[in-house]
Amino acid sequence: MAATTPASGPALRIVEGAEAARASVLRRDPLGDPALPPPVRASIRETFDEDLGAFEVVARIIARVREDGDAAVRAFSQRFDGSADAPLEVSREEIEAAFAETPEELLDSLRFAADRVRHYHERQLAHGPRSFLENGVGMTVQPIARAGIYMTGSVAVLPSSVLHTALPGLVAGVPERIGVTAAREDGSVHPLKLVAAELAGVQRIFRASGAQAIAALALGTETIPRVDKIFGPGNVFVTLAKQQLFGEVGIDAIYGPTETLVLADEQAAPDLCAADLLAQAEHDTLARPVLITTSRAHAEAVRAEVERQLADLERGAIARAAVEGGGAVVADGLDEAVALANEFAPEHLCLLTSEPERIAPQITAAGGVFVGDHSPEVLGDYVAGPSHVMPTGGSARYASPLSVLDFLKVSSVIALPEGALAELGPHAARLARAEGLTGHARSIERRLEGL
Structure with missing residues (x-):
């Protein structure tokens, strides 16, 4: 000790x-451009042949991933993780081996935790927003199509974070759930991460870490699918990548x-x-x-x-x-x-x-x-x-803790009955003309003329 x-x-x-x-x-x-410890600065110098701050490092990594796809993701991940070359995607056999390698008592605790997290979020979903249509207006509530889960932890292995990040998306009904994670020195992924990801419903896992993993999820590569929104905390490079890519992809939050x-x-x-x-x-x-x-x-x-x-x-x-x-x-x-x-x-x-x-x-x-x-x-x-x-x-x-609500999105629905146009239309046209938007007004007035 x-x-x-x-x-x-x-x-x-x-x-x-x-x-x-x-x-x-x-x-x-x-928060400014964060100070980086000497070993990290040395690694940056060796990688880019110059001294760069964290913000510029992330910008360059994103540009490389945008241009070179898988090759950039592999090169940066292996460089910064110190990991051996291995296929980008984790195989089914590796996941099965991870379960065999994990002590039974620890598996029991991971399953217990997963059940607790899942049951809580099922209750949360039951109390969440619902689709409705009343008097011609309403909304639809539906899950996003594809979520990216950043499986944080390299020096410290954090299977609990995988459970707590991915399970709300499973409960919300997201059809595709993609995980990215750092690899170890031999190119393997820590078995506890793979077990947690399986228990949390992560369907595909890729060896990708840091800013390059966030860029791959946001932009898509030959192998890693582009997602609609990225979830999970990470180090300063992950945080800056989420900031820089927001707009091209959704993000849950910026975590410090x-x-x-x-x-x-x-x-x-x-x-x-x-x-x-x-x-x-x-x-x-x-x-x-x-x-x-x-x-x-x-x-x-x-x-x-x-x-x-x-x-x-x-x-x-x-x-x-x-x-x-x-x-x-x-x-x-x-x-x-x-x-x-x-x-x-x-x-x-x-x-x-x-x-x-x-x-x-x-x-x-x-x-x-x-x-x-x-x-x-x-x-x-x-x-x-x-x-x-x-x-x-x-x-x-x-802001709020991560929840099933972060994996849902709402669309407003306007499906008015035929008679509503005569009641609502004159008010809309009058307001449109007051704003100088005659095209808006005419869209309504043409319809009213046809009544």
């Missing part, structure tokens, strides 16, 4: 008061680093608060763990507990860096704590207060709300049921 002894004091900083919190722990800086806000009072157990913060902190050095509490003494107790738990956490170095980028806020009572939490609009909001059920209705901006000690966020990561793919970066102010 990694030792994480601090070089200069505790990782969790503490600030007091709303204004100090807004200026530090809760501040969100606009994960974040958790624990809203607690002095009654909350410090060890559970610390555990919930570290559960997300271990994902990524850019993860954002935040505590808002009503007591300085409680904040200090959580800080001490964070240090204790970091000491033997396997991904402790990653978690410590993330904690240093987050922090604890001491609020002037629960009302201020709730107001600050809603302002921050976190991906995950954990309510660890003495009466969490009373606080929950006051939360207006969060991707997921986890109510009480018995509903930890990690259950949501795996087996609770709602998709763990949630809005980040404050976008919970206006």
Whole structure:
């Protein structure tokens, strides 16, 4: 296990008061062209023969995929993944071998998780929009034709993300579901990913990762079908590719680093608060763990507990860096704590207060709300049921977690009865002429003349 002894004091900083919190722990800086670590910059230099920022790298990859198709996808994926050459499409035999290779207990847990996620989204679909036609107007609700699933995870293998991204599309009734994923050094795909994809109804899987995979799904290649919409989180290159290709293809959302806000009072157990913060902190050095509490003494107790738990956490170095980028806020009572939490609009909001059920209705901006000690966020990561793919970066102010609704589209229907033209037409023609659109008006008036 990694030792994480601090070089200069505790990782969790503490600030007091709303204004100090807004200026530090809760501040969100606009995203620019992200700084890349030295190994990534070196790889870019070797690939393109010059130093490029992430945005320009993605633009060049997209251009190459647009021009060269499969050849560009294979070359970039194998280059950046360090993987051996292998057929682009994963074979049926590889998927069957993955099931044989996976321990039975783990298979049981994956099936259990898949069942929970599927059943939740079936209930969600039952409460979703329905097609209707009343008095000559209505709408049709139908699934998109073809969905692309980005099966995230290379260093860390994340079969749960495959389940939580693909299953809502299966439930929504999307006819074609296409997966893309990084390959390992020997060219194979990790068996847990293949098992999860099979359980989640992904019908075809391709060895393609990063911006080149997003470009292949958006544009289509000789082998990889063009999709209508792309789903799933990924690294910075995936995120930038989704941004640059939006319009040529639909996207679910732009996802940033994960974040958790624990809203607690002095009654909350410090060890559970610390555990919930570290559960997300271990994902990524850019993860954002935040505590808002009503007591300085409680904040200090959580800080001490964070240090204790970091000491033997396997991904402790990653978690410590993330904690240093987050922090604890001491609020002037629960009302201020709730107001600050809603302002921050976190991906995950954990309510660890003495009466969490009373606080929950006051939360207006969060991707997921986890109510009480018995509903930890990690259950949501795996087996609770709602998709763990949630809005980040404050976008919970206006955005929602991934759901069956993201895989549906609506068409308005106007099928008016014959007699409606005489009633509606004169108003439409009058409005058209007021806007100077005589062609619009004449379209109506010609019909009215024929009545």
